[in-house]
Amino acid sequence: xxxxxxxxxxxxxxxxxxxxxxxxxxxxxxxxxxxxxxxxxxxxxxxxxxxxxxxxxxxxxxxxxxxxxxxxxxxxxxxxxxxxxxxxxxxxxxxxxxxxxxxxxxxxxxxxxxxxxxxxxxxxxxxxxxxxxxxxxxxxxxxxxxxxxxxxxxxxxxxxxxxxxxxxxxxxxxxxxxxxxxxxxxxxxxxxxxxxxxxxxxxxxxxxxxxxxxxxxxxxxxxxxxxxxxxxxxxxxxxxxxxxxxxxxxxxxxxxxxxxxxxxxxxxxxxxxxxxxxxxxxxxxxxxxxxxxxxxxxx
Numbered sequence: 001x002x003x004x005x006x007x008x009x010x011x012x013x014x015x016x017x018x019x020x021x022x023x024x025x026x027x028x029x030x031x032x033x034x035x036x037x038x039x040x041x042x043x044x045x046x047x048x049x050x051x052x053x054x055x056x057x058x059x060x061x062x063x064x065x066x067x068x069x070x071x072x073x074x075x076x077x078x079x080x081x082x083x084x085x086x087x088x089x090x091x092x093x094x095x096x097x098x099x100x101x102x103x104x105x106x107x108x109x110x111x112x113x114x115x116x117x118x119x120x121x122x123x124x125x126x127x128x129x130x131x132x133x134x135x136x137x138x139x140x141x142x143x144x145x146x147x148x149x150x151x152x153x154x155x156x157x158x159x160x161x162x163x164x165x166x167x168x169x170x171x172x173x174x175x176x177x178x179x180x181x182x183x184x185x186x187x188x189x190x191x192x193x194x195x196x197x198x199x200x201x202x203x204x205x206x207x208x209x210x211x212x213x214x215x216x217x218x219x220x221x222x223x224x225x226x227x228x229x230x231x232x233x234x235x236x237x238x239x240x241x242x243x244x245x246x247x248x249x250x251x252x253x254x255x256x257x258x259x260x261x262x263x264x265x266x267x268x269x270x271x272x273x274x275x276x277x278x279x280x281x282x283x284x285x286x287x288x289x290x291x292x293x294x295x296x297x298x299x
Contacts, residue, residue: 010222012218012219012222014222014223014226015219017223017226017227024227027187027227027231028227028230028231028234030187031187031227031228031231031235031284032231032234032235032238034180034183034187035180035231035232035235035277035280035281036235036238036239037176037180038177038180038235038280039235039236039239039273039277040239041173041176041177041180042173042177042269042273042276043239043243043264043269043273044169044173045169045170045173045174046264046269047263047264048165048166048169048170049166050262050263050264051166051261052133052166054261054262061127061128061130061136061139061140061143061152061153061154062093062125062126062127062128062152062153062154063077063081063125063126063128063143063146063149063151063152064123064124064125064149064150064151064152064153065077065123065124065125065126065148065149065150066123066148066149066150067123067150069148073147073148074092074124074148077126077146077147077148077149078090078092078126080146081126081128081143081146084139084142084143085135085139086130086131086132086135086138086139087128087129087130087131087139088129088130088131089128089129090126090127090128090129091126091127091128091129092124092125092126093124093125093126093127094124095122095123095124098122098123098124098125099122123150128143136154140152140154181280181284185284185287203216217290221285221286221290223285224284224285224286225281225282225285225286226285227281227285228280228281228282228283228284228285229278229281229282229285230281231281232277232278232280232281233277235277236273236274236277239273240266240270243266244266246263247263247265247266
């Protein structure tokens with residue numbers, strides 16, 4: 001395609017938008033709302049995946065050892081746990097360390113445990129970190145079956161609930177995203193149809209003088225792409241501003257901190273969201289324009 005023809009087609013695409021300002025404004029507004037919802041779903045899925053990763057790296061099973069177990073038996077227990085499938089790391093906590101940890105938890109009231117140094121009742125234990133939270137119950141049951149294990153604790157119910165919530169949000173978000181994509185194509189397609197209908201006489205004249213369907217179609221495709229890209233850019237600015245405000249909400253961040261969780265930095269998601277918005281904007285614009293033109297040009 002020659003440069004002057006390309007310039008003409010792009011210029012016509014921009015011209016279509018300015019000639020139909022009300023339709024363009026409606027299109028931009030609707031697309032922005034849709035893409036903002038898309039961005040929210042994308043961010044929710046990303047952060048819940050991040051939460052799961054954090055819980056997987058921090059959440060552990062604690063296996064308490066019988067007080068009368070020998071040093072050799074304690075070492076054997078550690079080796080057996082390391083060999084279990086789904087185990088990432090195994091950390092030994094001695095009786096002295098267990099006592100000190102309890103003092104740290106009590107804070108100013110740690111003096112209540114001052115008499116326990118000589119007669120330490122806190123058992124030694126192994127803290128087990130997993131590679132996959134879904135293996136929690138399986139690993140726990142295997143450790144409970146080992147010799148010289150006094151008790152095994154874990155938050156498997158909490159973990160299972162978190163995994164279910166995360167999976168539910170993922171599935172719900174994917175359904176919403178699919179619906180939003182369909183709605184976006186429908187909206188752009190119908191807006192382009194209105195533009196085509198308004199210019200039907202001009203298109204008929206162009207076809208009469210020998211203009212090809214491609215030559216007629218391209219300005220409308222450019223229009224659809226512009227609508228998609230500009231809507232994506234506006235949506236990206238809005239979604240970034242909202243996310244940064246959420247990050248600065250001390251109460252919400254404090255709640256997450258109490259759970260040992262942190263939000264993803266927006267900079268960590270920016271490049272991926274930008275690429276998704278570019279692909280989405282261009283793709284929806286081209287697809288919506290193409291579908292709307294098929295009826296009128298009878299390709």
